[in-house]
Amino acid sequence: MKKYSNASCLLALLIAGIGSLSLHSCIKDNGNYEFAENNLVSIQWDQSISLFVGDSLNYAPRRTFLNQADSIHFSHAWYINGKLHSEEPNLKFLAKEFGGFGAKYYMTDKRTGVVYTNNDSPPLNVSIQSPFSLGWAVLYADKNGNSEIAHVVYDAKKKKYMDYTGLYQQANGHPMGTNPFKIYPYSMRGTRAVFAVQHAGQGALDLNGLDYTRKLVASKAFTREVPDNLQPVDFANFNAADLFVNADGSVYGRFFNGAAAFTIPWMSTPMTVEKGMKVKEIWDAWYKTSNIAIMYDYQNKRLLQADGTRFYQNGGIEIKAMPAPAIPYPGDYTPLDNFGDWEYVWGNVFIESYMNITGGMVLRSPLDRKYYFQNFDFTTLGPKLTPRRRIPLLGQEHMDDKTQFLAIKNRNYLFFSGNNGKNLYFFDVETGAQTRLYQSFSSSITTLALDDDTFTIAVGLEDGQVILYDINTAILNAGQSKELHRLQDLGRVAHIMYKGYKI
Structure with missing residues (x-):
């Protein structure tokens, strides 16, 4: 899991396409999801999810807190293909047409401005299939x-x-x-x-x-x-x-x-x-x-x-x-x-x-x-x-x-x-x-x-x-x-x- 020191670094990463284009100074890698002294949460998600057209998605990533009581101090952001989709804890989406997209999730500690994500994994790949192909x-x-x-x-x-x-x-x-x-x-x-x-x-x-x-x-x-x-x-x-x-x-x-x-x-x-x-x-x-x-x-x-x-x-x-x-x-x-x-x-x-x-x-x-x-x-x-x-x-x-x-x-x-x-x-x-x-x-x-x-x-x-x-x-x-x-x-x-x- 990676964490970022402030929201401006997150914005810079998003503008850069959620990549690593000369932004290593913003990133602290704690490795292997072990909690450092101030690493309050780790985040993981699946590699892919499949839906049928007409399905409703309500997806919760796996969040592990050093102290569960800290969970109330975080805000949330879901980005689909690099654009802000919602600021809810879960990814909610109504599949209206077949296709697919990549989604990335971030949590921000409202007390410190530190942003957390799982940058060691690719975006969550959501595949929307036609129910009529078979x-x-x-x-x-x-x-x-x-x-x-x-x-x-x-x-x-x-x-x-x-x-x-x-x-x-x-x-x-x-x-x-x-x-x-x-x-x-x-x-x-x-x-x-x-x-x-x-x-x-x-x-x-x-x-x-x-x-x-x-x-x-x-x-x-x-x-x-x-x-x-x-x-x-x-x-x-x-x-x-x-x-x-x-x-x-x-x-x-x-x-x-x-x-x-x-x-x-x-x-x-x-x-x-x-x-x-x-x-x-x-x-x-x-x-x-x-x-x-x-x-x-x-x-x-x-x-x-x-x-x-x-x-x-x-x-x-x-x-x-x-x-x-x-x-x-x-x-x-x-x-x-x-x-x-x-x-x-x-x-x-x-x-x-x-x-x-x-x-x-x-x-x-x-x-x-x-x-x-x-x-x-x-x-x-x-x-x-x-x-x-x-x-x-x-x-x-x-x-x-x-x-x-x-x-x-x-x-x-x-x-x-x-x-x-x-x-x-x-x-x-x-x-x-x-x-x-x-x-x-x-x-x-x-x-x-x-x-x-x-x-x-x-x-x-x-x-x-x-x-x-x-x-x-x-x-x-x-x-x-x-x-x-x-x-x-x-x-x-x-x-x-x-x-x-x-x-």
């Missing part, structure tokens, strides 16, 4: 039918989940629109962002992922003319490009060339592939992990793939048909380049690493009209395709038009809803041995989402509830669900996705 992004229709955004995040310091609602209106000062459809968190050049899809009002929007302010309106962000009947229904983000699927099956891209986030327009010409394509969906991979885009082309009844790491100067990323398998397709397997009479229902990635995935899909037989699960391994190194097997999907008698599916990544479980969306089941895709009920609801499931840790899922309901569940293996084996958190009264939940580090 957690669950929720798109919903509020009780007036307007599209809105909520956010659920776990606060490790408070040891509880924090709920935020009505975020678009709060951030932008006007309604978002209506008919909410899907929400897609993504990252572009290190910038957190969200692609929010609604089918009325402003339409699809790019939002800042840290505060949900509007950055781009999709219908105004094309290189030339806007496509006819613009209505995005799916979105994917890769290192080299973003893609969205339009309702007519066309795929549009915007390609990264070093430009800043929110400055890159969508290409007005849809992407092409040999034999043409009409895409139903792009599988929800951890795009930053695998960098592989798998999509279903319903025009030619086949799977397509793209390497999201490779950028072609004359046309962005390249979409291709799946290669022939490394070994012949088994006789009881639906070829990925021609599904024939088999009906594609749903597909997604279950296991992924850099340039490698294990994909799985639900198919319906043209003969017995039953549902089957089929999977495969694929790597863009080569590329190489290895078919695995096709097995009956147990529990399919519960499936209906409202059924939602969720791949539990790296753990070989398929969750799906049934019985008019009011029951949630899980199927072991590795053994194919059983399907079990996880939880029942009084309202229909509208969406399912998975956390980065693969042990937490979010369930969105028709009645406006978002419920988080623990799905670790022990809980699944025990046959009992475990609720972690519940957000209610949103209106109608349209879609949920987790904002993590793997997108």
